[in-house]
Structures are given as structure tokens and as C-alpha cells.
Amino acid sequence: MKVEQISIFLENKAGRLAEVTRVLAEAGINIRALSLADTSDFGILRLIVNDTEKAKQTLKENGFTVGKTNVVAVEVEDRPGGLHRILEILRKAGINVEYMYAFVQQSGNNAVLIFRFDNTDEAIKTLQQEGVRIIEGAQLYSM
Amino acid sequence: MIYNMEFETLPREALEAIQLKRLKNTVERVYATVPFYRRKFDEAGVKPDQIKSLDDLKRLPFTTKQDLRENYPFGLFAVPMENVVRIHASSGTTGKPTVVGYTARDVETWAELMARALSAAGATRGDIIHNAYGYGLFTGGLGIHYGAEKLGASVIPISGGNTKRQIMIMRDFGSTILTCTPSYALHLAEVAVEMGIDPRSLKLKAGLFGAEPWSERMRDEIEKALDLVALDIYGLSEIIGPGVSVECLEAKRGLHIFEDHFIPEIIDPETGENLPYGETGELVITTITKEAFPVIRYRTRDITSLNPEPCVCGRTHIRMNRITGRSDDMLIIRGVNVFPSQIESVLMEIEEVEPHYQLIVEREGNLDVLTVMVEVGEQAFSDEVKKLQQLEKKIEKNIKEYLGVSARVQLVEPKSIERSAGKAKRVIDKRKL
Numbered sequence: 399m400k401v402e403q404i405s406i407f408l409e410n411k412a413g414r415l416a417e418v419t420r421v422l423a424e425a426g427i428n429i430r431a432l433s434l435a436d437t438s439d440f441g442i443l444r445l446i447v448n449d450t451e452k453a454k455q456t457l458k459e460n461g462f463t464v465g466k467t468n469v470v471a472v473e474v475e476d477r478p479g480g481l482h483r484i485l486e487i488l489r490k491a492g493i494n495v496e497y498m499y500a501f502v503q504q505s506g507n508n509a510v511l512i513f514r515f516d517n518t519d520e521a522i523k524t525l526q527q528e529g530v531r532i533i534e535g536a537q538l539y540s541m
Numbered sequence: 542m543i544y545n546m547e548f549e550t551l552p553r554e555a556l557e558a559i560q561l562k563r564l565k566n567t568v569e570r571v572y573a574t575v576p577f578y579r580r581k582f583d584e585a586g587v588k589p590d591q592i593k594s595l596d597d598l599k600r601l602p603f604t605t606k607q608d609l610r611e612n613y614p615f616g617l618f619a620v621p622m623e624n625v626v627r628i629h630a631s632s633g634t635t636g637k638p639t640v641v642g643y644t645a646r647d648v649e650t651w652a653e654l655m656a657r658a659l660s661a662a663g664a665t666r667g668d669i670i671h672n673a674y675g676y677g678l679f680t681g682g683l684g685i686h687y688g689a690e691k692l693g694a695s696v697i698p699i700s701g702g703n704t705k706r707q708i709m710i711m712r713d714f715g716s717t718i719l720t721c722t723p724s725y726a727l728h729l730a731e732v733a734v735e736m737g738i739d740p741r742s743l744k745l746k747a748g749l750f751g752a753e754p755w756s757e758r759m760r761d762e763i764e765k766a767l768d769l770v771a772l773d774i775y776g777l778s779e780i781i782g783p784g785v786s787v788e789c790l791e792a793k794r795g796l797h798i799f800e801d802h803f804i805p806e807i808i809d810p811e812t813g814e815n816l817p818y819g820e821t822g823e824l825v826i827t828t829i830t831k832e833a834f835p836v837i838r839y840r841t842r843d844i845t846s847l848n849p850e851p852c853v854c855g856r857t858h859i860r861m862n863r864i865t866g867r868s869d870d871m872l873i874i875r876g877v878n879v880f881p882s883q884i885e886s887v888l889m890e891i892e893e894v895e896p897h898y899q900l901i902v903e904r905e906g907n908l909d910v911l912t913v914m915v916e917v918g919e920q921a922f923s924d925e926v927k928k929l930q931q932l933e934k935k936i937e938k939n940i941k942e943y944l945g946v947s948a949r950v951q952l953v954e955p956k957s958i959e960r961s962a963g964k965a966k967r968v969i970d971k972r973k974l
Contacts, residue, residue: 405924407917409954435926439951440917444924461956463917467924496925514924 399522400468401512401535402450407463408434408441418443418457425456430539431512433499446501446512448539468518471501471538473508473531481511484530491524493517503541505533510541542790544660544692545653548801549856556857559801561595563829568592568601571835574619577612578837598804598827599815603838606639609779614640620833630678631778631878638678641778642833648687650830654784654799655688661789661797661854662747662772664718666693671716671745673725674752674876675701680782681752681876685720688784694718701725701876704732711743719748722876723755723763723771727907730766741768747790749774751783752876754864756974773863779839780826786861791853795860802830805861806838807847810868821846823868824861842869870968872902874909877946881967884913884948887939893921894936899958904972911948913940916955 408414415434422429431446447453450466457464474480488495494516501510510533515521522532533541543549551559569589571578581602582588591597609617618625626645630638643651664670670689674681682700689696697714699707701721708729710716719726726748733740745767751774763771775796776783785803786796798805803826807816810823824841828834844866849859872879881900888896897916902909915936923929933950940948959966 403924405922407922407929407952407954409952409957414954437926437930440929440953442924442926442929461954463919463922463955465919465922465924
């Protein structure tokens, strides 16, 4: 039920992001979703790609610090209150969202949001119990 | 003004006679009471009775900071602890501080030397001495303090920090002499301006500035900003603390070393050979009156030269020029001694961090800023910003606790720290003094 995400440590200096995209492009890797968190001196780039292992390997070979984390892809109804419903379920269950970002493609008429939870397994269980659709990794990479 | 007219103006011959007598006495005493010196002298094949002239000093082995560390904490004390009345310490190269002790007479000697130093800056009983050197294990605060009291001046033991309050007190109490690091003097001036107080309107007439390297350019700047005469003072805890040497108001050129208490030499830091007057090398000092912690040929690692020319002030004691650098990698940050190896130890203690680091020292405004760049390896990395920020904070906290100096930690990409011939360049000092 989990989706693999790679994260890359970036210093805040010109050209670092471009270096990541160059390495991935040359390896023929497709970026499916991304988010960039930044502070005054560094940034963390989080990516969902079509080939996690290859992307991780290639980036490491090019000297980047790369991590792999499990995140959850959640289908969210594309209407007012769609996201709120999901967050309410999580709030009631006392589950913390570390961060979240949107996936580029829609799943049918629904939007897809990527969540990083403090307790991933618990979050998946809770959401499924409430009838929220979770998208499998394999399906997401090829969407 | 000369505090001790008799000793500070001794004719060279008489001064050297006193030095020799005191040197012989010190050498005999350390040989008899400190196993470390006995062993070192034996290894060098020299017995105390072979020291017959000042020139024979060269035959004695050097003492280094490493020796002090190996004998931590009290191994080099030459008197029983019952006779030690004060202990000070400064940072060592790898965490353990360098510890020094004083007998009651040592404290008295030190007070006399600092009274001489304050007098050299024109201080008298009527002055109010604003002492912004840190009080504590560091010798700066208490060293100046005792000298000021010995002189009979009024001393304000303000210590470091709380700059706005310092300015208010300087203005309200009418402080006339300022003692602190040169960079802090400039910082005081700057903060006064921010507070709407003209620092030139304060009653300050002179300042003794030391504990960190500075320059003629900074002297001009301090003198202009605070409208006082800025003088250089030198000392290190291993020798006695502040009051080893001081500039005189009259010449403002070179620091008189109190030669009736210390014998200075200049050596080539590579070969250890003695260098003649005027040549630049490492300053080596032998104490000849200290009781609790005498040191023989202590390698200060400070780079300077000696000037034997007579001085207009009348003091016959030799002058050393401004310290121009170090023969080791020690940094002085806001008056605190910092060795890169200490930062390395801090990093090594944090499990997830690899010891790939670089220190960058800059001067922002008038204060030193230390940035520690640390490479982020896979172990330390997280996809969450807060975890990396916690790591930065943790390193900053440990550095502060361990070294007593505030540092800014910046995480950088692996291999981004410049390596020359496989060895990382550990320190980039961008300060222009």
C-alpha cells in the first residue's frame, strides 16, 4: 500500500536542482511527482519516479546523499471539502502529517495527494476503514 | 607612568643578573619537584647545575601544550596542593583544558604585573576600570581585576556580554579605562551608536585590548570610535595570564615583556633553533618567578619578533612586536581559543555524523562568526526538514557546551568541502584584521 519516495539533500546554491534533473534525464528516469522543502541553507528534494532503485543508484553514483522513504498516495475527491474530509479522519485518529504534496496526474476524476505520516501503517489502516482509496505503488509509477 | 620604577628600568646588566639568578633557581626547583621536568632534562642530558649563563637556557628542552595535556590536570604543579590558592584553565586541543595553578605569591606577582600593565596605559588610583574580559576559568577577567585593585583604581567587574547594560554603566559610572578584546571594543562602540549614545562622549581615555590578534588598522578604528588610546596587551594562561607584556602609552610600538619575571626567546618553529633579535619566529617563554606552575621554554605558538632597542618610555624591558599569526592551527574566536580538533571531537561523538567538516571564520560587523560546515552522509540524512534542523541544533549545542563558543552549523552536500591532495582544508579564515 506504500509508495516509495526518494529524497535528496541539496545545498542552497545555484544549479544543484538542475544537476539532479540532468542525472535523472540521462538515466531515462521519469519524475512522477516532486516537492522541494527548503530552509535558509539547505533543501530536501522529494521525488516519486518510475524506477526508484535506478534513480537512487544513479544519484548516489553522482555524489548525492539520497534517502528512501515510504509515503502514501491517497485519492482525494476533486470537490470542495475533499481534502478536509481526509484530514479530519486523520485528526480524529491522532495521526500526524509530516508533509504532503500533490501528484501530477488525476486518478479518474479524483486528485492524488502524497502524504508522509509519522505512523504510516496506522494511517493506511485508518483511511481504508473510512473507505478512502489508497493507490498502490506499482499503479502510481505507471499512471 | 611606570608602576615599578626600580624593576622596570633596570639597566640591562643588572636585569640579566637577576634573570640568571631566578632562572637557576627555577630550573633547580622544577628538576627537584616535577617528575616531568626531571625526565625531560635527563633525556636532554642536562643537569640544573649546568645552567651557568642565560645562553645555557637553549640547552633545556621545550615544553608544549601537549605536555600540559599529558600531565592533566595537576601533573606539572611544582608545589603541593595545600599551597595552591587558585586554579585557572584554558581550552586544550582535544577537549581537556590546560590547567594552571597559582600560589598566594603567584597571585601577588600577577597582580603586580597587571598593575604595571595598567600603569603603562596611564591608569592611576583615580581611574575607573571597566573590565569586560570574561571572569571565570579564563584568566582575562580576574587577571585585570587583581591588577586594578593592586593599583588602587576602581574596577567594575562587568565581565562579558549584555552590551547595552555595559554602555549604560560606562556612561553613568564614568569609566575611564576599558579592558576587553579589541573586537568587543568595536562592538561596544557600534552598539552605543545604535542606542543613540555617542561613544566618543564617554569618559574613556585608554584601553588595554588583547586575548585575540589585531592590527594597526583596528587600533585606528577603535581610537576613532571611542576617542581613547588603544594599547595591546599580551598574555596566556600557561605563562600567567594577561600581563606577560604590554604596550606603553609613550611609544605605542611593541609590547614590553616583563623580563624580571619572564625570559623570551624567538625560535624557528620548524627547527627549534633560536633566532636573533628582529627575526620573526615563534615566541618561547620561560617563567622565572612562578611558584605553582613554572614553565621552562614554553612554546606559545604565537609568531612575533623581539626588539631590543631602548624605548622612549624609559622601560628597559625588551619589546615584542604584535602577534602576526600562529605556528599551529589554533583559532581565536571572540577571545576563545578553538582548535579544529576540538570541533572534530564534538562531531565524532554524534553517531550519525561523519567527521567531514570545515570551519569558516568571518567577522560580521565587529564580531567573529564561526560557521561549521558539516557534510551530510546517508546516516544523518532525513526526508524531513525538522530532523535535519534538529541535527544542526544538536551540533551547535554540543559545540557551545564543549568549547564555550557559539557556532553556526550548516549542513552541506557530501564531498562539497574542498579537498586538496585528498586532505580536506579544515579552516578558512576570512577575517581581515
